[in-house]
Amino acid sequence: MQRQPEPELMNDQIQVQAYAEADFNEGDAHLVDLVMSMLSSEFQQRSDHCIVDLGCGPGNIALRLASQFDQARIVGIDGSAPMIQRAREKAGQGDSRFDFRVLRLQDCLDRGPCSDLQHRADVVISNSLLHHLHEPELLWRVTRHLAAPGCLTLHRDLRRPCSMANAHQLQQRHLPDAPDVLIRDFLASLVAAFTAEEVKQQLQQCGLPSLSVEEEGDRYLVVSGLVD
Ligand SMILES: C[S@@+](CC[C@H](N)C(=O)[O-])C[C@H]1O[C@@H](n2cnc3c(N)ncnc32)[C@H](O)[C@@H]1O
Numbered sequence: 001m002q003r004q005p006e007p008e009l010m011n012d013q014i015q016v017q018a019y020a021e022a023d024f025n026e027g028d029a030h031l032v033d034l035v036m037s038m039l040s041s042e043f044q045q046r047s048d049h050c051i052v053d054l055g056c057g058p059g060n061i062a063l064r065l066a067s068q069f070d071q072a073r074i075v076g077i078d079g080s081a082p083m084i085q086r087a088r089e090k091a092g093q094g095d096s097r098f099d100f101r102v103l104r105l106q107d108c109l110d111r112g113p114c115s116d117l118q119h120r121a122d123v124v125i126s127n128s129l130l131h132h133l134h135e136p137e138l139l140w141r142v143t144r145h146l147a148a149p150g151c152l153t154l155h156r157d158l159r160r161p162c163s164m165a166n167a168h169q170l171q172q173r174h175l176p177d178a179p180d181v182l183i184r185d186f187l188a189s190l191v192a193a194f195t196a197e198e199v200k201q202q203l204q205q206c207g208l209p210s211l212s213v214e215e216e217g218d219r220y221l222v223v224s225g226l227v228d
Helices: 013-021 025-038 041-045 060-068 081-091 137-146 164-174 180-192 196-205
Strands: 050-054 073-078 098-102 121-127 147-158 212-216 220-227
Touching: 013 081, 013 180, 025 060, 025 121, 025 147, 025 220, 050 060, 050 137, 060 073, 060 081, 060 098, 060 121, 073 081, 081 098, 121 137, 137 147, 137 196, 164 180, 196 212, 196 220
Parallel strands: 050 073, 050 121, 073 098, 121 147
Antiparallel strands: 147 220, 212 220
8 A cells, every 4th residue: 555644743633632532541651661671770770861752742752761761851741732742741841851842853954953962861751642743854863963873773663554544443443433533644654654564764864774574463564773
């Protein structure tokens, strides 16, 4: 099935509300478990980590990571102001560990507003971001731009099924009773997602060929590894 991109940013209030209120606990917890399983015990004992969550949305994963690293600096980046507003509300005002920024990935390179983070991040993650990007190389360029030497990076996203019929089967299996707006977004996301082969080519072209690309279950991809 040919890829059909969807809009990059999730700015629509109804879409943001449906997304922020949906139950993604299982997938979010799984992503954090994956990150934790890849970090060395020496790394976990340090207290000064800088963790960046790209396309952080309403901040659920950033908050989970904060509960694992109580002194880490957690930077969440998303181009959608309503998503970042949700994330800030969830984090609460008094917690100085969080730094949520309304920023598009396109603005994170060079001398942009992320220059304070250049080569400073110990962990760079994203969840369900890659399929939104019209220029997917941006995710890999920003990851390289922010990564400190030896940074762990992990990106989890949907992968594109072979046909629309297959996409509908996945929706029936995993989201049979969700609100209409979530069903619509899920189907659009599957069609906009990349295959493992396409992601491997992106990584080759962007100088990250050592990252591994694994298919997970019936609909996910996990890209992970250390950035030199
Ligand atoms: C499906 S949501 C995932 C949110 C969060 N990572 C999660 O798992 O709950 C994708 C997010 O990526 C953001 N996004 C998409 N394209 C972006 C871009 N070019 N720059 C910054 N954020 C982007 C959207 O606004 C949206 O909040």
